[in-house]
Every structure is written in C-alpha cells, then in structure tokens.
Amino acid sequence: xxxxxxxxxxxxxxxxxxxxxxxxxxxxxxxxxxxxxxxxxxxxxxxxxxxxxxxxxxxxxxxxxxxxxxxxxxxxxxxxxxxxxxxxxxxxxxxxxxxxxxxxxxxxxxxxxxxxxxxxxxxxxxxxxxxxxxxxxxxxxxxxxxxxxxxxxxxxxxxxxxxxxxxxxxxxxxxxxxxxxxxxxxxxxxxxxxxxxxxxxxxxxxxxxxxxxxxxxxxxxxxxxxxxxxxxxxxxxxxxxxxxxxxxxxxxxxxxxxxxxxxxxxxxxxxxxxxxxxxxxxxxxxxxxxxxxxxxxxxxxxxxxxxxxxxxxxxxxxxxxxxxxxxxxxxxxxxxxxxxxxxxxxxxxxxxxxxxxxxxxxxxxxxxxxx
Amino acid sequence: xxxxxxxxxxxxxxxxxxxxxxxxxxxxxxxxxxxxxxxxxxxxxxxxxxxxxxxxxxxxxxxxxxxxxxxxxxxxxxxxxxxxxxxxxxxxxxxxxxxxxxxxxxxxxxxxxxxxxxxxxxxxxxxxxxxxxxxxxxxxxxxxxxxxxxxxxxxxxxxxxxxxxxxxxxxxxxxxxxxxxxxxxxxxxxxxxxxxxxxxxxxxxxxxxxxxxxxxxxxxxxxxxx
Numbered sequence: 001x002x003x004x005x006x007x008x009x010x011x012x013x014x015x016x017x018x019x020x021x022x023x024x025x026x027x028x029x030x031x032x033x034x035x036x037x038x039x040x041x042x043x044x045x046x047x048x049x050x051x052x053x054x055x056x057x058x059x060x061x062x063x064x065x066x067x068x069x070x071x072x073x074x075x076x077x078x079x080x081x082x083x084x085x086x087x088x089x090x091x092x093x094x095x096x097x098x099x100x101x102x103x104x105x106x107x108x109x110x111x112x113x114x115x116x117x118x119x120x121x122x123x124x125x126x127x128x129x130x131x132x133x134x135x136x137x138x139x140x141x142x143x144x145x146x147x148x149x150x151x152x153x154x155x156x157x158x159x160x161x162x163x164x165x166x167x168x169x170x171x172x173x174x175x176x177x178x179x180x181x182x183x184x185x186x187x188x189x190x191x192x193x194x195x196x197x198x199x200x201x202x203x204x205x206x207x208x209x210x211x212x213x214x215x216x217x218x219x220x221x222x223x224x225x226x227x228x229x230x231x232x233x234x235x236x237x238x239x240x241x242x243x244x245x246x247x248x249x250x251x252x253x254x255x256x257x258x259x260x261x262x263x264x265x266x267x268x269x270x271x272x273x274x275x276x277x278x279x280x281x282x283x284x285x286x287x288x289x290x291x292x293x294x295x296x297x298x299x300x301x302x303x304x305x306x307x308x309x310x311x312x313x314x315x316x317x318x319x320x321x322x323x324x325x326x327x328x329x330x331x332x333x334x335x336x337x338x339x340x341x342x343x344x345x346x347x348x349x350x351x352x353x354x355x356x357x358x359x360x361x362x363x364x365x366x367x368x369x370x371x
Numbered sequence: 372x373x374x375x376x377x378x379x380x381x382x383x384x385x386x387x388x389x390x391x392x393x394x395x396x397x398x399x400x401x402x403x404x405x406x407x408x409x410x411x412x413x414x415x416x417x418x419x420x421x422x423x424x425x426x427x428x429x430x431x432x433x434x435x436x437x438x439x440x441x442x443x444x445x446x447x448x449x450x451x452x453x454x455x456x457x458x459x460x461x462x463x464x465x466x467x468x469x470x471x472x473x474x475x476x477x478x479x480x481x482x483x484x485x486x487x488x489x490x491x492x493x494x495x496x497x498x499x500x501x502x503x504x505x506x507x508x509x510x511x512x513x514x515x516x517x518x519x520x521x522x523x524x525x526x527x528x529x530x531x532x533x534x535x536x537x538x539x540x541x542x543x544x545x546x547x548x549x550x551x552x553x554x555x556x557x558x559x560x561x562x563x564x565x566x567x568x569x570x571x572x573x574x575x576x577x578x579x580x581x582x583x584x585x586x587x588x589x590x591x592x593x594x595x596x597x
Contacts, residue, residue: 051496076498086493090511090586100497132588148497 001027002048002156002188006057009043009213017043018213020057025205027062027155030182030189032203034196036236040213041192045158048190049078061156076100079149079157079187084165085141087133093119093144094129100152111151118147123177139170146178150185159191163198175201196237200225200244208233222248246330249369251322254332254362256346256355261286264293264311271310272301282341284318285310290352292318295341321345324354329366336362377557378564392545394565401542401569404460404532408467409525416472417517420479424513425505433480437473445470449534463535470531471524478520482513515585522577529570533562543569 002025009017018040025031033041046052047059050071059066066074087096094115101111119126122143133141142162149157163171175198182189193199199206200221208224210216210232217229225245228234238244261284262271271283275298283301285293294315304313319339322331324346335344336359344362346354357365381387387394423429445466452462486509494504533544546562549555 049496051492072498072500074498075496080493080496082489082493082496084489086487086489088490088494088508088512090588092588103498103503132586134588 001025001062002190003060003063004044004047004057005060007044007047007054007059008056009040009047009052010055016040016213017052018047018054021213021215023207023215023218025188025190027188028186029204030191030202031205031207032191032193032199033207033209034193034199034236035209035216036194036211039209039211041194041207041209042160043213044209045160045190045192048156048158049075049080051075076103076152077154077156079152079154081142081145081149081157081159081162083161084138085133085145085162087141087144087148089133092130092132093124093136096133096144097147097151099148104152114151115147118151121150121181122147137170138166139174142166142174143177146181150181150187155188157187157189159189161192161194164193164195171198178202197244200247208236243330243333246333246366247328249329251327251329251332251346252324253369254324254329254346254357254365256324256357257361258355260284260356261353262310263288264309266310268296268301268304268308268310268313269306271296272298272304275301282343283310284341284343284345284353284356285313285315286353292321292345292347292351292353294318295339295343297341316340318345321347321351321353323347323349325349329362329369332357333362333366374557374560378561381557381561397541397543397545398565398569400535400540401529401532401544401566404463404467404535404540404542405525405529405569405573407460408464408528408532409471409521411464412468412471412475412524412528413521415468416475416520417479420476420517421483421505421510421513424480424483425501425509427484430480430484433476437477440469440473443469445531446534446537449537453538458538458540460535460540462538463532463540466534467528467531471528474520474523474527475517476520478516479513482516483509485516486512511586512589515581515589518577518581518584522574525573525577526570529573530566533566 004021004023007021008019011017021040021044033044035041043052047054048061048066050066053067088099094112097115097118098111101114102108106114116126116129119129124140124143124147128136128140133144136144145162163174166174179202191202203221205218206221206224207218208216217224217233222245224233225237225241228237228241234241259278260275260280260282262274264285264287275281275283281298283296283298285296287293293311294317296310296313296315300313317340320335322335322344325348332344332346336342336357339345343356343358345356348354390396420433423433448469449462449466452465456462490508490512491504494508499507532542533547535542536544536548543562543565546565547559550557550559550562
C-alpha cells in the first residue's frame with residue numbers, strides 16, 4: 001500500500017507541480033495516474049522512489065515514510081519502467097535485465113539465470129539474450145524494460161508512460177501482456193499515462209489529475225466513466241464515455257434470437273415463411289456445423305425460385321462477430337453497427353453461432369443495464 | 372628524382388640502423404616520449420573530464436582552460452620550462468601534456484555530458500549510486516568519444532615529440548634538427564618520413580583499440596556519429 005499524505009511539490013520559481021495530494025494506492029492493484037501534461041502525475045509517481053522529494057507532506061509505503069530509507073536501497077526494491085525503456089546501449093538484453101540483481105550483489109550466474117527466466121515471462125525469444133538494444137524494435141525494447149523492472153521481484157512497480165512511444169498496434173499488444181502479467185504477479189503498480197483509454201483498459205483504480213497538480217477524481221474506471229465529478233473530468237474522459245462504459249457490461253446477458261438462424265441446406269421458401277411470421281427482414285445463414293456464412297434479406301428470399309437452398313444464394317457478409325462468453329456490450333454494439341443487416345452475430349469460443357441481436361434489441365438492453 | 376635516390380641511399384646505409392644514434396634507437400626514444408606524454412595526459416584528462424561531466428560542475432572552466440591550452444605555442448612551453456627546470460625529459464613531457472590534455476579532456480567531458488538524460492534517470496531510478504552511474508553507464512557510453520580525443524592527441528604528440536631534439540634528449544627530431552644544422556635536406560626528409568610513418572601507425576593502433584574497448588552495442592551508434 002502506498003499512501004500520499006498531503007504531498008506537494010513546489011519549485012523555487014513558484015511553479016506548483018503537485019498540490020496537496022492525498023491518495024492511497026492499494027496493494028496488488030494497478031492504479032493509473034492520468035491527466036494532461038503539467039498535471040503533476042509523473043512528479044507524483046517519482047515521489048514514491050524519491051526521484052523527486054516532496055516539498056511538503058509525506059509518501060509512505062506500507063506505513064513507512066520513504067524518506068527514512070536510503071534512496072538507492074529504496075529504488076532497488078521498486079521496479080521502474082520509463083518511456084522508451086531507457087535501456088543501456090552498451091549492455092546486452094540479458095545484462096540490461098540483470099542490472100538490479102547485480103546491484104543487489106546476487107552474483108553474475110544467478111543474475112543471468114534470473115534474466116533468462118524473465119525474458120520468457122515477458123515473451124522474448126531466448127535468442128535475443130545476447131542482442132543489443134539498438135537491434136530490437138520499440139515494442140521489444142519496452143518488454144526488456146518491463147523485464148528489467150521485474151528482475152529483483154519488487155512488490156511495487158512504477159511505470160512512467162511506458163507505452164507512449166510505440167505505435168497503437170504494438171501498444172495494444174503490450175497492454176494485453178501487462179494485464180496478463182498482472183493477473184499472474186499481482187504487483188502494486190502505479191502507471192502514469194495521458195491516454196484515458198489506456199487508463200480505463202489497465203487500471204483497477206484511476207486518479208485523474210488536473211493542471212496545477214491537483215487530484216480531480218479517484219475512482220474505479222467504471223464509476224469514472226459513469227459519473228465524472230465535474231466538467232474538467234467529463235471533458236478529459238471524452239465525449240464517447242457512454243459507449244466506452246459499455247466495456248464493463250458483459251455480452252452474455254443479452255438475449256439472442258435463434259429463430260432467424262438457418263442452415264445453408266434449408267430451402268429459401270421455408271426461411272422466407274419464417275421471417276414473414278416474425279416480421280424480420282434478415283436471415284442468418286450458417287453451415288452444418290453452425291459457422292456463420294452470411295445474411296439473406298427477406299426480399300431476396302421471396303424472389304428466389306422454388307426449391308433453392310439458402311447456401312446457393314448471394315449472401316451479404318456477416319461482418320465481425322462477438323464472443324458471447326467473453327466480450328462486452330461494447331463489442332456487441334460495434335458488431336451490430338458495422339453489420340450490413342444492422343444485426344450482430346454472437347458466437348461461442350469455437351466461432352459457432354449462438355444467435356443474433358438487432359440494434360433495437362441492443363438498445364433496449366443498454367437502457368436496462370446503464371440506468 | 373635525385374632526392375628519391377638520395378633518400379633511398381640514406382635508408383640503405385647500414386650505419387643508419389645500428390648504434391645509439393641509429394634509426395631503431397631514435398625510433399625507440401620517440402615512441403617512449405610519445406607514450407609517456409600520452410599516458411600522463413590521459414591520467415590527468417580522463418578523471419578530470421569524468422568528474423566535470425558527471426557533476427556538471429566546472430564544465431565552462433574546463434572548456435575555457437582547454438581552449439587556452441590549445442592556443443599555447445608548444446615550443447614556447449618547452450623553452451619556458453627549460454628555463455625553469457633545466458634541460459631534460461621534464462620540459463618535453465610538460466610541452467606534450469599541455470598539447471594532449473585539451474582534446475582528451477574536452478571529449479571526455481562531452482562524452483559524459485552526452486549520455487541521454489533518460490538513461491541517467493533509469494540508472495538512478497534502478498538504485499545506482501553516483502559512482503555506479505559514472506562507472507557502469509557514463510564511462511562506457513563515453514568511451515568512443517574519449518578514444519577519438521585520445522587519437523587526435525596521440526597523432527599530435529607523435530608529430531610534436533620531435534621537439535625533444537631541441538633540448539638534447541633525442542628522438543626522431545634529431546634527424547630534422549641535425550639535418551637543418553648541416554644543411555642536409557635528405558636527412559631532414561628522412562626524419563620527417565619516419566615521423567609520418569609513426570603517426571600512421573598510431574592511427575592504426577587506435578583503430579585496434581576501438582575494436583577492443585568500445586562495447587559492440589555502441590559501435591553502430593558511434594559509427595553514425597563519426
């Protein structure tokens with residue numbers, strides 16, 4: 001547990017970097033500090049490992065004032081990941097990772113063995129152990145940065161905009177990897193970013209900082225999106241917070257229709273009749289093992305010559321699907337919006353169709369869960 | 372063309388290759404003075420440059436002193452110290468050190484200053500102490516630049532060690548000084564050629580040192596800087 005008690009940082013020229021911060025970071029959780037530049041989020045993070053000393057107030061780790069610890073010893077007990085990794089260019093990947101164990105006097109053999117272990121943990125090939133940082137891509141460098149921070153198995157991890165310098169696809173991969181690692185390791189992570197999407201994705205708790213170094217709101221991501229406490233937080237969180245909030249509601253609670261799903265061997269006339277009965281404009285055609293094939297419009301079925309099977313028709317693409325068991329309402333809504341039929345196809349983990357849901361039905365479901 | 376024949380004859384004369392005033396002996400003296408001058412310079416300039424670079428204190432003073440030293444005429448330094456300390460090796464070494472310290476000092480200082488701030492931040496943030504940051508990060512990263520400064524210094528020292536002859540302690544400068552006195556152009560030219568040869572060998576030596584001392588991870592980056 002990390003506690004900020006009235007922590008403030010003022011510079012001699014009168015700049016206030018952090019103004020009276022009171023906040024508790026829970027053990028084993030990821031807490032994200034988010035805010036525009038100049039809001040004091042990085043300064044606050046750096047108070048934890050004494051890279052910045054507060055002008056007023058204290059920072060405590062598990063009840064102990066960090067200023068009572070020797071700075072170097074304190075920092076060796078805290079993992080530190082920075083933007084663009086900050087790897088030592090003259091050391092191999094393995095020796096970069098072994099830095100803190102060597103500082104702690106582990107001995108070269110043990111430190112290197114540990115480094116090799118960590119490379120595997122963060123998804124690096126063992127063949128990269130002897131490479132130098134400049135031979136790696138930005139994403140790989142950042143993985144090394146994370147491995148280096150974890151090398152001495154510190155209970156606390158400070159991450160200062162670690163993924164901001166890589167492209168969006170690589171960033172998403174790194175975020176997934178961090179979530180997976182955190183599942184496994186349960187570290188106390190303080191993560192700084194200016195990207196609210198990253199904050200919502202990674203954080204168990206989010207602290208929004210406003211310019212002038214003041215804490216604006218400290219909440220769970222879900223509550224932050226649902227109830228921003230003022231106009232600043234609301235605008236920072238973004239105009240589409242309503243849609244993004246749907247990420248927190250599972251799709252499995254949707255009721256899916258199965259009566260408009262037909263196998264490709266079914267006759268077009270039978271499907272047309274079923275649609276008329278339900279007053280439905282679209283039929284989803286699936287294969288014998290229930291993999292989706294495409295949409296057939298009611299008008300198309302009516303025009304088809306007698307005895308035509310659904311599989312022989314020219315079908316509209318089914319777009320992308322959502323996984324009923326694991327995806328959120330946001331994914332379902334997205335699939336429905338992108339579908340030519342205005343309907344989303346729900347599948348199980350093997351990709352087999354469970355049922356479909358229309359935009360209208362989704363609207364009703366959203367109304368019921370979000371109010 | 373005649374001068375080439377004379378030169379050839381000069382080098383072919385067996386008398387040039389033996390005794391205390393033969394080419395091997397003069398070459399040995401020259402290399403010895405150069406090496407001594409360079410080692411003293413490195414011993415002064417590298418620690419000082421590391422210190423000013425690491426602490427950031429005295430950077431301006433260092434640069435100013437180095438520029439001042441560069442403006443000193445080497446011969447002037449030599450005779451000034453001869454007046455103070457008498458004939459011998461000391462004035463030669465002082466003159467060579469005054470010549471060689473500035474490039475090494477400035478490059479060491481700049482090499483350490485040039486380490487990216489985020490690397491220094493990472494080093495301190497992982498719990499390195501000041502001297503560990505200096506020895507495990509700043510020094511190795513600065514090595515390519517330090518070597519570059521030392522190479523410049525070494526070539527200058529080898530060329531300038533000829534002044535040792537003025538104060539009677541030998542070296543390849545003897546051929547030039549004696550040749551001048553005797554109006555023997557061939558001898559002067561032969562002496563100069565030997566100095567040039569030594570300077571080229573020095574450059575090659577530093578190419579070898581670079582392979583030995585610069586971490587492989589830095590070679591690609593350093594090549595881009597050069």
